[in-house]
Structure formats: structure tokens, C-alpha cells
Amino acid sequence: GSGPIKIVLAEEADLLEPCMATRSNIGRIIMENVSETLTELDVRGKKGVMPRLAEKWEQNTDGSWRFHLRHGVTFSNGTTFDAKDVKHSFERIMSPKNACESRRYFGGMNVAINIVDDYTIDFKVDPAQPILPLLMSLVTIVPEETPLEFIREPIGTGPYKLSNWTPGQQIVLSARGGYWGEKPQVTQATYLFRADPAVRAAMVQTGEADLSPSISQLDATNTKTDFSYLDSETVYLRIDHNIAPLNDVRVRKALNLAIDRQAFVGSLVPDGAVLATALVPPTTLGWNPDVKVFPFDPDGAKKLLAEAKAAGVPVETPITIIARTANFPNVTEIMEAIQAQLQDVGFKVDLKFVEVAEHEGYYSKPFKEGRGPILVAASHDNSKGDPSFTMFFKYASKGTQAGFSDPKVDDLIQRATAAVGDERAKLWSQLIAYLHDDVVADVLLFHMVGFSRVSERLDFKPTIATNSMLQLSEIGIK
């Protein structure tokens, strides 16, 4: 069948700016619905990077990437899509006249764009970017007339166009004629915004909405409508290695051994959550199946602590866990439980909850001077399939959230980033193992599970990408 649907989301999009589509609350609405990208990552199968507005691509001999664009594509304002649009879109993202956040994926790169003809375009990136096609799945294409400043009405090549936006209330996308691809079943999608998970669940139940991509585990009680899915959020405690006693690897290991991760699953963390051995989910390239989760071993932890103490490490120093309220479901309870478990093996642990701005202050560099030993509880999202979106920021010496600096890590990251194919996967695997087993970089906890409630009249299964992207064309109507 076909028809309109209503989707209820937790957080309103305050902008519908295509170049901000990598931000999840915006991307969920416009990504691939309104604004399309050259490439697209297959999150349902294992096909990897698939064509979208680019029909195919190849690497030129000079290392630059050539994209062959799809013909006969028009924007919703009627103009035709060609290479100039791609160039403008990219330049717009890189422009200092706006605050496009997709720019961050191209940090430290020099990109030269060369329009070969209307439907062929070359990207020369320095240093070489083996995953440029994947990166292009993050670049939304806008018509070349689009000003550099943020816009309010996104124009794109996607199957939908924005037909109504009443801030605070709703956003409506309608299917448009003249879309190059297959006609989707959903003719119109109305997005509603409710912050309370119980209300979101209730709305699908009462028929006020058809789909709620995120509801609370506690409300997911109806097996007919409620689905759980691995949602690419990885929860961990970032360790600040610079300050004693956390500069001692035994102490960091003891932290890891002291936590009974399994006990959380099925209680504070939903069934289906996966214990993490890396900051990226198992679907990511180079994820290392040989790395084993730290066992729950309080005695081992105590022993390590005693050793460290004997070696003169000030293990008595109180360690502060910094967490952010409502960062992820049950964060308070989980942190309280972790605090108790750490205390059980002899750590002195304080727990401090802060609001988002303060949390950011602890999480990212520059770190505050005179801070004590801290663990920052954070949640990281990488559904892009490649660890490069994670590793540099979190572990490289120059990474903004890196709690340590290790030349070997830096080297591995640099090499992996430049590598392709199996080599790339191998290097990432190495890095993951090294971080987990040798550096004991942080206390990895869980790959979280999300719950969605889907009305019985819809045919839809959420994926790991649902957090950041919700393609209406993937929704079937029964």
C-alpha cells in the first residue's frame, strides 16, 4: 500500500540544513529523504559503500578519486543535478562562512576538486584518503545556487521535499514527482517531537503516530510492535591517563576487572546489548573478535591494586566519575552501580553528574588544569562502518578526547587511515587489541541497544543507522 505516516522523535530538529545532516536530529529527517549523497553505506547487508547520486567511482592513477554522476536527476526546485552542484556542496561545507559540522570529517585534509565534465568529478585529497567514497556518504548535495550561509528550506534530490515546518510542532515531508529513483510507499511523513519516551510509546499505541524510533526499554512491552536493535552507541569510561593513579596500567586494569559487566545486561542495560571490547561496534571494519572482554575478577583487581600500591602508586586518591544526566538510558543507575563495584575492590570513587556544557568541558581538550584523576562516562556513536571516525579523536595524541598519548597508537592510526582493503582491516584490528590489552585505554562497557515501536500497519525494521538516518523509502505500508 501507500499513504502518509507520522513519526515521533525525541528531539526536534532546530535546523534542516543539509550540511548539518550528520547531526542525528537533523539527519534522521532529511538525510537521503530530502538531501542525498553521492554514496551510501549499506547497513542492512554487507555490501559496503553503494552508489547513490554517483553511479560509480574509481581511483585515478594520481590517487585522486573520480565519481561518475547519475544522469537525469533534478532537485526539488527543478534544476538539474550535475558536477557543479557537487563541487558547490563540498565547498559550502568547507566554507568558514557557516558552521557546517560535516566539515569535521575532512579535518587535516587538502581537497582539490576538478570538474571533468557535467557528470564527472575528481577529488584529489592530500594526504590520500582511501575511504573517500565512504566519506562522500556524509556529504549532502545541494544545488549550486545555495548560499553559503545556513538555509531554512533544504532543497535536495531526494524522494521527498519539505512541505511544512511549524517550529516546535511538526515537520512534514511529502513525496515529490520527478524523483530519479523508485517511488516510495510513504507519500508523506509528518515528524512530531516529544521528549518523554513514555509519551512517544503511548502515541504509537493510541495511533497518534506510526513510528517511534526510540522508546524506553521499560515501555517496550508489546512484542508485536516493539523491536530492539543495536544502535551503534558505545558506552565507556574515558580514563585520563595523565594523572596518578590512573597513569598506572595496573590500576586501569583493576578498574576493568572490578566491573561486573554481565550483571548489567538484562537489568540496567537491555538484553541484547553487547559487552564492548572496542569503541566501535562489531559491524565496523577491523573489529577484532579475538579481543576478549575483561572478566569480572574482583580478587584480581584487588591484587593489581595492592601491587600498584606497593610500587608507590597513590591508589588511595579519590577518583571522580564524571557523568551527564540523561546521556544514555539509566546512566544514573549504571554509574551508581559501577561506583559501588569499584568501591568494593578498594577504589575511592566519587560520582559527579553535570549538565551538558560542563560535561563537554571534562570530555574534550583542553583539559582543565589542576583536575584530579577522573573517569568521564560517555557514549560514542559510530555507525559509519570505519574506525577512522573514532580512533583519531579518541586515541591519537592530537585527538580531542584522547586521555593519553602513545606513539605506537599514533603510528597505527596513521597507517590504518592511509591503508586500504585487508591491510586497513588488519591495522585497525591490531590497534583495537593493543588499546584494549596493552594500553588499557579506557573502561569499555556496552554497545547499547535501542528500542523502537512500529505500528502494525508499517513494515519496517530499524537498523544500526536508525539513530542518525531514517530513510522513509525503506518503510513499507501493509
Add this chain to the structure above:
Amino acid sequence: MADHLLEVRNLSVDFFTAAGVVHAVRGISYHLDRGETLAILGESGSGKSVSSSAIMNLIDMPPGHISSGEILLEGKDLLTMAPNDRREVNGKRIAMIFQDPLSHLNPVYTVGWQIREAMTTHGMAQQEAEAETLRLLGRVGLPEPEHAVGKYPHEFSGGQRQRVMIAMALALRPDLLIADEPTTALDVTVQAEVLALLKELQRETGMGVLIITHDLGVVAEIADRVVVMEKGVLVESGTVREVYKNPSHPYTKKLIAAAPGKGEMHRPAVKAEPLLVVRDVRKRFGAFDALKGVSFDLAAGETLAIVGESGSGKSTLARMLLRLDEPDAGSAHWKGRDLFKLSPAELYKLRRELQMVFQDPTQSLNPRMTVYQLISEAWAIHPDILPKAKWQERVAELLVQVGLSADHMGRYPHQFSGGQRQRIAIARALALEPRLIVCDEAVSALDVSVQAQVIRLLDQLRRDMGISFIFIAHDLPVVRDFADYVMVMRKGEVVEMGTVTQVFDTPREAYTRALFAASLDPDPDVQAAHRAARLERAS
């Protein structure tokens, strides 16, 4: 025999207080017929107001409690009537003039509205009520009724408020009018008008009037019969003549003997150095000239009585001398310093020398303080007067001096009668041992025997301690007994001023003479003669 209009049988009223049960009224009986006027005389605090409140169903029960008796209105017992029927009786059949007009008027509504309400409540049309209100205000002698209807209670003088009360009570031409001290705040000419008005209405409608008063002259002028109360008991009753000529109960005898206006008049010594020199004081309220230039001198130990028309600015003058209102112009030099120009700090030092007894005693006593606290506050403010250890003793002494008793100390103002409150206010003023006391109708709510006692007390203080008094009063006999100088005021101006003998014996101005002519004599026979003469003059 037909039923009496009102018959009170064996009525007893008790009050519960922290210190025990107060038997305010004990088994009194009396009756009243149509067209008749019954006066209740009695000492202050003897239960007059309480018994009349019982008739109006206005006693708060509890803490009050009618422990026995019946109150029959034309044979029907008011105490057992259904609440709705009972409510219909109030206002329409029985109306009441309250003793203390300021607190009994709603401060947030215009007086016109309040009078109209009495009528509209009982079904009169709005327009008719408006017209009637204007007429009534005119009849009780309020100047400019059209203007007055739109004013609020606090914008009136004491006597004017009382007249508003009267107008309100008369609004529905009730069968029975209970008037609790209806004329205490009125100057004698207005009083005469009001009494005449009552009589006239009585003639027109056959209204029965139950009048509570201390003024034997009023009794002589208006009442047919009189009952006398003492300590909650009815001690004597009879026609006015009988009781006046042949009082049988000792209290009655004492009362009649105490009637003022018979003693020696003061003969003030040659003018000493004036203590207070008031010059050309003026005050306007909006467009209304309340005081148009008043001047006088006052020496230590002297009493200046201010008499005159109600609303002539007497209280306003008093309030300004104490800097409760700011004057628009003029000066008042106290021991050489202008009171009107003192800074707050300087004023504070002078405060204890200048005291005032307010016209409305209820409102001037903090309802949350006991009598002890009220009086001893003076010493808390001025600790040098009396050490704390002596407070208790001195309060008791003061209370007894003003005719109360020491065990009243722990009670609160609302537990007293009007006259008792007035005495508390006097005691409070005395506590400060001031040099000048402004008494605004300070003894008007007291029965003549207590009044005499208080006047004697004040007189003694004046002599012994050289305290000066500004004595605002309507009651000419009292003024005659107490004052050294008399100042007659009218419409914000001084009409006449002189020693008491001069003003009383040889009044110069027509207005002063009119005042004396309107003054009432306690002897019913004399008063009857006056009345006859007046009627003759009128016709």
C-alpha cells in the same frame, strides 16, 4: 394582650476566654412595644452591647454562648428560628447602629454602596436604592450627600461615619432599631437633628427604638422607659421620670449623681509661658479644605477643649499635631521648636512628651496584644521610664485608675466592651507620663460614673504633674467640668475661643449659642421644657 414588639426573657450570655468563662449577661428580661423607645443605661462593660448583639444574632458562637433565655420578636423566638428566616429579619425588621463605626464599615467599599446594599439585599431596585441613599444621607445631616456616597469610610470624620451607620440602619425603616451609642461622636446640634429624625421616623412607622447610651440627656430627650444594667444584671427599670427622680438601686443613684456639668468651672490662672504655639494650620484633602487656618496657645497644666461641628477638622488637627498627617501650612512650636519641621529622629525624642487617645479605640489597639503588652509597650519603647520589674505592678495600677481591674491584663482588645477599650487607650497614654495628651473623644463611650472617675483622674494629673490636655469632645457638660479654655470649631475654622467661663456663660457667636441651645439636660422635666420651647420657636 398582643405580643410585645420585642421581648427579652431571662437572657444570659457567656464568653469563653483563656482565663475562664465571662458571664457577660446574666438573666436579663425587658420588653419594648411599637412606637416606644427604651433606653438601656448602665456602666461600661455591663453587657449592653452583648445583649443587643444577641438580638441581632451577631455573637460569635462559640466563644460566645447564649446559656439561657428567649428573644421574642412579636412572639416568635429569634433564637430558634431557621437561619434563612432569621436572616430576613436582620436589616428589614431589626436594624442596628453599631457602637464603633470605623471598624464596622467595610474599608474597601464606598459608603454609598454599603448603604444601598442594605436595601438591595432585601429586594429594592438599584435605582430606587440610590435615590433613597442620597435622601438618607441628607437626613442624617451629612453635608454634600452626592459627594459623600462616593467616598470611603476612612475619608470621613468619626461623627460622619456614625451618621453613615445611622443612615444604613434606617434604610429599610425597620420595625425595631437597636442603636448602640448612636450619638457619642456627634456634636450636639447634629445629635439633636438625629434624635429628631429618630422620633420622626418613629411617628411615621411606629418603629420601636432600643437605645443604648451613657448620656442621660439623650435618655431624657428621647426615651419613654429606661432599664439600668450593672455587671451583666438588670438592676432597675421604669419610666424615665421615675428612674431619674426616684432611683432605687444604689448604682442608679450613683449614676445620676455623677451626671456632669454641675461642678465648678475652672478659672485658669494668668497665662503662663505657652508650651505649644499653633499658628495658622491648614490642611486640604483633595479639593476639600479640612482646616482653614487654626491658631491657639497652650500652657503647661492647661486644658484646651475643642468642641464643634462634627467634621470640622478637630481630629485632623490633632493628628497633625502628632505628625500622623502632614499639614499643608502653618506651624506648631512645642517648647520653641516647630513640630512640623522636626526630622524623624528629633520627633522620636519628642514622642513621649506628646500622646494621643484616639477617637476609635478598637482600631487603635493592636488586636494581637494583651492589655498588659499594650500598656507596657510604652516602657519597652522608652525604657528609662520604668524598670521592667515594675511593669506588672504599674499596669495594674493604671488599669485600676481608669476603672478597670488588674485581672484584665491578660485579655485581648476584642474581649472588651467599647468603653473598656477606651479606658485601655487612656491608660496607655498615661503610661508614658507625657507633657501633653490629646484626647479625641476619649471619654465619650464611658458611662457617667466612670467618666467622672476618669475626668477626676485626668484633672488630678493636670494639677499634680502639670500635664496639658487638648480635649476634643462633644459632650458640653464634660467640657464644662474639665476645660480651662474652649475653642469652638466649625467648617475648619475657629469660631470662638476663650476661657471656659467666658464661652459657657457669655458665648459671643451664634454658632456657639446654637450649640448650647442644643445641649441636652439629664433631667427629663427640664429637657421636656426645652423641647417645648424649641417646638414653639420652630412653629
Add this chain to the structure above:
Amino acid sequence: MLSFIRKRSLSSLISLIGLLVLVFFLSRLTGDPAALFLPVEASAEMKQQFRELHGLNDPLLVQFGHYVGSVMTGDLGESLRKARPALDVVLEAFIWTLWLAAITMSLVAVAAIVVGSLAAFRSGGFFDRFSSMISLIGASVPDFWLAIVAIVVFSIQLAWLPTSGTGSVLHWILPIAVLFVRPFGIIVQVVRGSMIGALSSAYVKTARAKGVKAGPIIFVHALRNAMLPVITVMGDQAASLLNGAVIVETIFGFPGVGKLMIDSILQRDFNVVLAAILVTAIAIFIMNVLIDLAYALLDPRIRH
């Protein structure tokens, strides 16, 4: 009266300016919006660019100067988050809140005055105890609890009302009902207390002596005398509805200014915070002027 309003407006203007200055500087001390607008992975360079773009790199005083300059021309700046004029954003939301607050407060005023007065009239009686109990529970029930329970009962179980959102009259019922409870509980108590005093005064006796019925005695004679504290507390409650109906707005998806304000504060969207405060403050100042006028209107003794 006109001169009173003029004087008040002038002094209010001064305090309004003070308020804005205060908020401007204090809020800027609480953190960097760049870190919140951009993802955590954003480079220092990007953050720098962002600050440049929004003039956040200038010294505070210079920023303030710019702000004052643009405010003079009626421009309250752009929202960092929404890339729209802050004033538009705020006004859009404020209308909703204003309606919500106005309707709720009108209902509260009527209901609380009636219930509180009747309770005072027979203080200590059954109705008094009962209404006290109810109103106190109302005053101490968490609003989110009430909101969720209301949704469960009325939207899910009974399916009488929509869960949330805007659109029809029905959508207003639950939010108003939930907002109603707390001020109602508080004002009932204030009315009750104030009325007990008024009902025992002498002028009420006069009214009884005139044969006035219980209704007018309570609602005409005593009430007006008892209104001063009631109005004040109503003003306070209205003010907190105007800038604080956050929970209800959040749960019911009501696009009001409370939620907007919270979000903007947490995200350090300064221009929106300032505009929101400006708008609500003007509303509250107007309300306070009205309250002061009401005092004078109610009590002639206060008029000078």
C-alpha cells in the same frame, strides 16, 4: 493613574536593562556554545571558526557593545542553534505559553477563590478539611507524575483525549489540567488563610446585621478585603507559568517558551535566552504593574 503607569514603565525599563546586562554577562561566563553546537570531535580550528562567525571571540565588552547596538535597532540577534532571528523564535513560542498561562490562571483564580473562601467560611469543618487535603496534595504532587498518569488514564486507558501535541481544543485539556493543580493547591490555601481573618472582622457583622446572604458576605464583603496576598501569590504563580511550565510543555509537546528557554540555556544559545528573558520579563513587568493597580483598585486606603 497615567502618571503612575508612566513612572512604573520608566523604572521597569531600567530594571529590564539591568536584567539584560546581568544575563548577558553572567550567562557568557557559563561556558562556550561552540563546544555544544559542534560535535565533540570538532577540531579546535572549527570551534575557532564558529566563534569567529558568531563574534564570540571578541572581548566581552565588545560583544556587549555589538549587542546593545543591534538591540537599539530592534534586532535581538540570531539564534545560534536555529539560524533564525531569536525574537521570532521566542515570540512564536511565547504566544503558546501566554495562552496556556492565561487560561490556566483564570481557571485557577475562579476555582481557588471559590473553594478557599468556602473552606474559610466553615473553617475546621468537613469541607475545609477535605479541600485542604486535596489542595495540599495538589501543591506537592510532582507535575511530571501527574502528566504521565493523566496520559495513561485519559489517553491510553479511556482514549478520551489525545496524548500530546497541539491542534484541537482537546489537546489543551490535559496540559491545562496538569498545570492547574499546583497553583490551585497553593492559592486555595492562601485564600483560605486570608479569608478567615476577613470573615471575623466587624464589618462582616455589619453585613450580617443588614441581612446580607452568606454568598455576598463571603464573596463581596470579605473577599475583597482578603485579596491582597491572594493577588500577589497569583502573580507569582502566573510568573512561574510564564517562564517555567517546562515539564508540561516537554511532556505534552507543547511548543512553549519554557522548553525553549531550558534548551537554549543548556545549549548556551545566548541570543535566544536573552530574547526569551526580555519577552517574559516584559510580560511579567506588565503583570506586576497590573497587580499594583489591582491593589489600589481593591483597597482605597492604598491609593495615594
Add this chain to the structure above:
Amino acid sequence: MSLSSTDPLIIPEQPFLKRVFGMLWADKFAFVAAIFLIIVLVLAVIGPDWLGELAGKQNLRGRNLAPFDWGREWVYWLGADALGRPLLARIIVAGQNTLMVASGAVVMSAVVGTFLGLIAGFSGPRVSQVIMRLADVIMSFPSLLIAVIVLFLLGSSILNLVAVLAITRIPVYLRTTRAEVLEIKERMFVQAARVMGASSRRILFRHILPVVLPTLTTLATLDFAYVMLAESALSFLGIGIQPPEITWGLMISQGRQYLTNAWWLSFWPGLAIILTTLSLNLLSNWMRIALDPVQRWRLEMKGRKNG
């Protein structure tokens, strides 16, 4: 010579405490409320030392244990929270922080607000204008912003939290007091006091304040509930009191997500708040009567009858 008109049956004044007790006994509701509050106070004082450990004892297998399982240890009778900690014990332990924050904030705001209100109502137009406009400013300053600013600049501590909550509540007391003072100062007894030479301070505190006080007490008791809930809202936003500290408000906000599945998590602390407010209010209503000489007979009479 005494002309005392009535000779009341004199009953000697009872000692103060006994009289208060008698009056309290006369109002059974207030009596129960007082007992309840005393218990709450005592528990608040001893709670953390007595049950602190137990209240923090986690048991992930016993999460969200339902209440009324009499077979278990008594601390579990009200159920357990999401970490399997006994709710009853937690409520008792949380009492201390809760009462400290709430009473701290209420007392501080009431005292400061009332004081400023007295001054604003009593002093000249200029001072009054300044104070009132200040109140306007606070009133239109969203409380959350104050919280963010104070807690960000000064760091989060119970004292700062109390200050934040107190600041936001000042205007109510201020405005209420001022409005009443404007009316009361026109009353005759105030003028009488002035004539006696009473200083402004004395007039304010001895004559005016007692008349305003009942209204303020009513407000303050209601504010108790308000402050507890406001504190929970702040916690929820990540500012204010945070685990592992506990307050009733925090417990409510933590139980919020379990409303439909495990109602008891936020119900019991909610009930604790309601009962405390209710008791305070019953007591303040009682006090209102007990302090008002015109009304006091209600209590004294019953007290006499019963005792």
C-alpha cells in the same frame, strides 16, 4: 476603687508548654501532624548514620522489588529501587538532605523576602521602588538560569543549591509582605504605636509583622513542597543534587521513567513529600489559630473540654 464590671471565674494561667500542648491536643489533626514531623526530624537526624550503609547496598538481582513483601526485612517493605536498594531505608536516609535543602531554602527566602518586603512597604517611595524592581528582576530571571549560573560559577554544593532555590523564591515573600504592609500601616494601631514613639523597627516587627506572619507561614509551608520538587527538577537537568547523594526529589526524578512499570519508585518519596507538606500545613493552620487571640478560643475551649 475598682469598677471592674465582671468577675470572671478565674482559672490560673497554665504554664506555657502545657498550654501549647493543650491547644495542640485540641486539634487532633495538628497533633498527629506534629508527631509525624517530630518522627521525620528524628529520622532525618539519625537516618544517615543508622541506615546509610543499608540504603546504599545494591543488588542488581533484586531490582525494582515490589512493595508489601512482609516476608522480607522491614527496610524492603516499600520495595526496592532500580539498583535493588531498599526504598524505605533510602527514604529515611534521604530525609536529612531533603529537609536541609528545603528548610534552608524556605527559611532563607522567607527571611530575606519578608525583610525586604517590610522595608519596601514601610520606607519611602525611592527605596521601595528599588526593592520592587529588584524583585521584578528576580521574578523574571528563569530559575534554571540562576541555577546554571550559580552552580557553574560557584560549583555545585548543597549550600549553593539552597542559595539558588532561595533566590528564586524571594519575590513571593517580598511582594506579599509589601502588599500587606501597605494596608496594615494605615491601620490605627500602627499610628498609635508611632505616637508612642515606637521606632520603625519596632513597628515593623512588633505590630506589622505579626499580622503578615500567618499568610507568610502558609506560603512557606507550601513552598516547602515547591522547593523539594524544584530541587528534583534541577537534579534531573544535571545541576543540583546528584547521586550518590539522595533526596526525596531526586528519588522521584529517578523513578520517573519507571512510572508505568514500577510505580513505587517515585510514589513513596512523593508520598513523603506530600505527607510532610500536609503536616506542615496542618501545623501552620493550627499555629495561625493559636497565635490569633480572636480565634484562639477554638483550641482553648476544646482543649479544656478534653483535658
